[in-house]
């Protein structure tokens with residue numbers, strides 16, 4: 001691959017030969033190599049072994065020809081390093097064994113030392129960069145403080161987040177303390193990822209959409225903004241993802257991110273107009289469309305490319321992550337289709353020049 005890659009160029013809103021494409025959760029159980037490793041190691045064991053991380057991170061790059069690699073890790077490694085006991089059960093997702101319920105629980109969260117606990121991530125990044133050998137850039141990531149706090153307080157995936165919202169509204173000082181601690185450690189962790197070789201950082205605020213816009217701006221955005229500011233000062237490009245975020249797009253832009261990642265519920269063209277063309281956008285295929293390869297997949301990809309209209313600054317992705325029931329062949333087909341349907345004519349042919 002030519003340097004700088006089409007992924008980094010699109011993120012900087014520069015012209016590209018065709019639209020770059022990668023997928024959230026492109027490494028996962030739908031891939032045979034991943035599935036074989038997952039039979040002998042737990043998810044967290046996988047995350048802690050740099051050579052496994054490198055192998056799993058590279059599998060979709062080699063199998064599908066995506067334009068970026070994303071570090072294989074999890075947003076909950078940060079609170080785990082701060083002393084929270086949790087398991088990540090296959091089928092059920094994360095379960096927090098010691099959810100945050102009180103001021104004492106928050107006071108116990110470790111700030112000092114958390115970064116050292118995450119040293120295996122820096123090792124994994126360095127090893128993965130070497131294995132990638134410049135083929136495509138490597139994306140590092142973390143969870144936004146709001147989404148991580150929601151896991152810690154509600155204890156598991158829950159669309160309503162009742163405990164989180166009660167604590168947030170009833171105990172503003174505790175909320176401030178918890179999110180400040182998460183923010184401090186997340187900034188250090190992300191800067192360590194950048195030092196180790198992560199070339200782009202994506203911040204995942206998966207549960208943001210469960211808040212009203214006013215509450216997201218008040219209780220979540222200030223912490224995400226601090227993270228984006230620290231990364232901007234370090235000169236690293238960033239991507240800002242929030243789930244079910246149609247009502248939050250302008251506020252997300254305010255909080256930061258060189259690219260705003262869209263879910264599939266919005267039309268890419270109207271979302272981009274609201275965000276402003278001085279930002280890149282990423283997205284926004286419905287992940288279930290990968291379950292219908294052939295004509296439906298092609299039509300959905302064409303529709304998104306039409307809405308992006310060849311404007312510099314579009315990175316193709318899903319609106320959320322690859323589902324486990326997806327066939328690897330469908331992912332490969334989607335990557336090839338994005339490249340083929342978006343190929344720009346080579347700039348100014350010789351005949352024209354003469």
Ligand code: CP3
Nearest residue numbers: 024025026027028043070071072073074075090093204206
């Ligand atoms: O390929 C990639 O995108 C990189 C790896 C990645 C994982 N988690 C691996 C993973 C990334 C970027 C994440 C981020 C993450 N983790 C988010 C934010 C993105 C999002 O999905 O909104 C969230 C909310 C989590 C928390 C989490 N971890 C959940 C909800 C789950 C269960 C999901 C499931 O499908 O079972 C996990 C576990 C997890 N993280 C898996 C993977 C591949 C599945 C583990 C397995 O069964 O092997």
